[in-house]
Amino acid sequence: MHESAASPQTEARTEAAQRVLEASKILFAERGYDGVSIRDIAEKAKVSKANVFHHFGSKANLYAAILEQVAEQLGTKLDVLRDSSCSVQERVARFAELDLQDQLEDPHCVYLFLRQLMAPNNTEQRRKAEQVIRDSLRSLLQLLEQLQEQGELPADTDPLALTLAIAGGNFMYFQLQGILAEFQRDGRPVDPSTFSRSLMHLITPAVNNGPTPPTTRG
Amino acid sequence: MHESAASPQTEARTEAAQRVLEASKILFAERGYDGVSIRDIAEKAKVSKANVFHHFGSKANLYAAILEQVAEQLGTKLDVLRDSSCSVQERVARFAELDLQDQLEDPHCVYLFLRQLMAPNNTEQRRKAEQVIRDSLRSLLQLLEQLQEQGELPADTDPLALTLAIAGGNFMYFQLQGILAEFQRDGRPVDPSTFSRSLMHLITPAVNNGPTPPTTRG
DNA sequence: TTTCCGACTGATCGACCGGTCAGGTTGGAA
DNA sequence: TTCCAACCTGACCGGTCGATCAGTCGGAAA
Structure with a gap:
């Protein structure tokens, strides 16, 4: 054996x-x-x-x-959240951008994870997928709560809803990447990092660097 | 035959x-x-x-x-967007809440649609799924642009990103419903309509149906 | 050399797959 | 009463499934 x-x-x-x-x-x-x-x-x-x-x-x-390999790969994303020595705002923004980049770079990983998540409840497969996503979301959630305590996030916003909006927005971009272009007035494809910035900006303007308009920046 | x-x-x-x-x-x-x-x-x-x-x-x-049945069912959601005689804000909020309710009421529909969306690109299955989601998102996007013209949405927010955040946030809630409870401090499950309201509120406080004063927006 | 072990393969197994077929049953029009 | 079309079934078909097995091969250990 x-x-x-x-x-x-x-x-x-x-x-x-x-x-x-x-x-x-x-x-x-x-x-x-x-x-x-x-x-x-x-x-x-x-x-x-x-x-x-x-x-x-x-x-x-x-x-x-295969699934174990996928879980391991997805788990490493958390390191950026913890180790980074930059500000909390930056860490949140980086997490969102990195999360999207990871999905775009290895779509197979995402699809495998998604299939795992579609397994019926109370199966080992499903539980394992939930474990991965739980760890990831909890870290992001804690960051956002930390941000709120610092007063950089309005007190009446729900950090949990914000977490799901970020993660879900990224996922939506990943899934619909191909058809987003026609939603733009100019018909050009939406750049992932531009989208990431837009997402962060609209969700919490405070996180964005204040007065700078959401145009392409070097 | x-x-x-x-x-x-x-x-x-x-x-x-x-x-x-x-x-x-x-x-x-x-x-x-x-x-x-x-x-x-x-x-x-x-x-x-x-x-x-x-x-x-x-x-x-x-x-x-089966898929045709699903597409038909999902398509009817759009009626609420168009026919409603209430304000644009309310229509957006209702769409978000109704979208979430639909998902929770008929999870099988969501899973079927998701599997359809996971079909390889340029297949008829995949194209049909994209068609459905395209119609839905476009309507929501137009509403948000309308809202922006009315000045109820900050001019520097990206309506497209907002659209994906709403749809994605709802989807995330649907998928992770079972594990969201432990993210709450009180450990109680998150009520869907409460979540819907939180989602709308954090994304654009102006849309919130409550008598919230013009937010500090800072 | 001989022995041995893990990598590797072609042939083969029973189970199950999607699909077919001949025929039984039923209800309404002629 | 006859007839026909649609509904429905058990038995069966060729093909593919996951898995097994006997055996070949090459290199390291004895």
């Missing part, structure tokens, strides 16, 4: 096994667990079907390995 | 066929197209497997029928 999927191994993986992981990630993200067969994965990874089972034991195990 | 799936028939459907539709909607929403077999549907609908094919021709046809 093989090592339990719970072990945090990113270590010695055969080149073939690595190809299987990469192919799986893409295919599972695009078509979902049931929409992908081991044959599809093996073919894309240029590996025999039996070899997939040799390395990962079962389809469920392989999927679990 | 059967009627083309494109026909807008909500008409004479056998009781059995109706049961199949309902069962399909739930199962497809929960597990996705590939995660559900005709056997599963037939069993849940208490109908023979062959009868499913008799009424809907193929699995793909059945799924298309």
Whole structure:
């Protein structure tokens, strides 16, 4: 048999096994667990079907390995929130912008996470997804509460609603990126960092650097 | 053969066929197209497997029928935006609240729509989903622009970002409803209409229906 | 050399998939 | 009463699914 999927191994993986992981990630993200067969994965990874089972034991195990990889990747986002030595405002703005960038850079990750979140309640899959998003949102929420205590955020605004608006706005941009252009008067695509700034600005003008108009700044 | 799936028939459907539709909607929403077999549907609908094919021709046809039903249901939301005779502010607020209510009342609809949106780009499925969301967002966006012309919305806020923040915030609430309670200091679940009001308030205090004085806006 | 072990493969399994088919049943028009 | 069309079913089909297995191969250990 093989090592339990719970072990945090990113270590010695055969080149073939690595190809299987990469192919799986893409295919599972695009078509979902049931929409992908081991044959599809093996073919894309240029590996025999039996070899997939040799390395990962079962389809469920392989999927679990992918999800673990995704959760790990998404978890690292938090570091920016804690470690940064700049002001709270900047940290919030950076978080929002980085969150959007991460989504745009690795869409497969987002789709995998979203599918995990769509699993029925009280399943291990769903709980794990909730854990990831809980950690992320809680950190952002705490930052916003901190901001409110500093008086940089109006006292009557709800930090929780603000948190969801930021995260949700980013997600919406990510999902609808392709059709946002036609909402613009000039018909040009919306630049992600510009959007990020607009989002921060409209939600809490106090966070933005005061009188500067929301035009492109270097 | 059967009627083309494109026909807008909500008409004479056998009781059995109706049961199949309902069962399909739930199962497809929960597990996705590939995660559900005709056997599963037939069993849940208490109908023979062959009868499913008799009424809907193929699995793909059945799924298309479900999606059409979903699109129709989601499209009706727009009426509230247009017909209402109340002020623009109220219409925006009502739209946000109604949007959230709709999601909470029929989660299966949301999941089906989300799965449709996760289909690869340039597929008919994906395009149809984009069409629905485009219509909805455009209406909301126009309302907000109208609001901005009236001076009820700061001139330097981006209506598009605001639109996505509202829609995204609602979606986030819907998805994370179960874990939001522990973000509250009192640990109690967040009431949807309360959340809706908070969301509207923080995004643009002027829109808030309450007799809030012209905010400090600083 | 011989032994041994992990990487890897082609052939194959039973189960289940979407879909078909022949035929039974029923209700209303002719 | 006859007839026909629609509703509905159990049995069945070819194909694909996840998974297994016997066995090949190459390199490190003995």
